[in-house]
Amino acid sequence: MKCDAVMDWLPHYIEGLLSPEAEREMTRHIGACPACARWLEEARAMEEIWKEADGAPEAGPFTDSPDLVPRVMAEIERLESARQSDNAGPAASRRRSARRTSWVHYGLAACLTFVLVQYGVFEQLAYGLTEINGHMSNSVTALLGAQGNR
Incomplete structure (x- = not known):
């Protein structure tokens, strides 16, 4: 088995999805090839990091950001009610611009x-x-x- 094939099949090897024969060939190659052995160690370390991240509560730089939706919606409603109270609808200007257009x-x-x-x-x-x-x-x-x- 060549190193390219090992790289392609490495995720399946880690998850145990290969046939017994393919798994034996992968094990044999990884035992004989130090570069592929390093790739396997790195891939397993990455898998552990992903498992920890999946199990951990959501963390990150944006978890403590404020929720802006209520304030934005309140401002939209305030502007809409101010426009309606002024009775200045855009309909008249739309008709003029539609005719000109x-x-x-x-x-x-x-x-x-x-x-x-x-x-x-x-x-x-x-x-x-x-x-x-x-x-x-x-x-x-x-x-x-x-x-x-x-």
Whole structure:
């Protein structure tokens, strides 16, 4: 067994999930390879650290931080009630800006159309539509002409 394979299978080896034959090969290689033996020791030490961390109560730099949610929600409610008491809703300004925005959109669409026409983008489109129209006209004429001969 090569060191790369041992590194890949090391977590399974530690957890005892390997077949008996694979476990024997791993044990044999680890006994003969000092580098892999060090990897095994480090992996077992890491596993112990993780087990201790899982069993310990939550600790860390943010455990003693204050809960800001109630204060933020209270401030949002205060601002909302102040806005409602002023009777200054954003609806009037939204209508004005929506009307102005629609004119801006129409103006941009007109400018874009003008630029596309100047660069001849629609020229190929018109040619393609004319060609498709001709093919469909011929197909309909052939279909109706075949039915008319019956």
